[in-house]
Amino acid sequence: MELNKAVLDCMQALRRRLRDELAVDIHLNQADAVEAMLMACLRSADQDTRNLGIRLAELSDFQSAAEPSAPARQYRGQALADEPPVAAAAATGETPRGTVRMYRGQRVYA
Numbered sequence: 359m360e361l362n363k364a365v366l367d368c369m370q371a372l373r374r375r376l377r378d379e380l381a382v383d384i385h386l387n388q389a390d391a392v393e394a395m396l397m398a399c400l401r402s403a404d405q406d407t408r409n410l411g412i413r414l415a416e417l418s419d420f421q422s423a424a425e426p427s428a429p430a431r432q433y434r435g436q437a438l439a440d441e442p443p444v445a446a447a448a449a450t451g452e453t454p455r456g457t458v459r460m461y462r463g464q465r466v467y468a
Contacts, residue, residue, distance in 0.1 A: 365417045369395065372410045379404055392418050 369386055372395050376382045382398045384391055392414065399411025459466045 365414070368410060368414045368417055372399070372407070372414055375404070375407045375410060376402070379407060 366386070369391065373384055373386065376384065376395065376398045379402060380398055382394075384394050384398070388394065396411055396415055399408055399414075402408055402411070457467070
């Protein structure tokens with residue numbers, strides 16, 4: 359996400375409103391500042407605060423707060439495939455026997 363003047367101005371105005379209305383303290387240098395602001399806007403009863411949240415979502419190209427994205431599965435810093443290990447073993451021609459475990463990055467069939 360690109361932080362330009364319009365996004366920062368909207369974030370500052372929204373931060374002030376959320377602090378006054380809901381007593382929520384969000385710092386602009388937080389990694390999840392935009393997401394935290396949008397979630398707080400959903401709890402707000404004030405329509406102006408909700409409109410600022412909608413504007414921030416449009417400016418930041420943020421996904422809908424109602425459908426959070428699932429974090430990528432990782433093993434030791436490496437992204438795992440979405441298919442289960444048994445299906446991956448079947449695709450490579452290996453014959454899985456029972457359960458599949460990982461040992462030092464290798465599949466072990468027990």
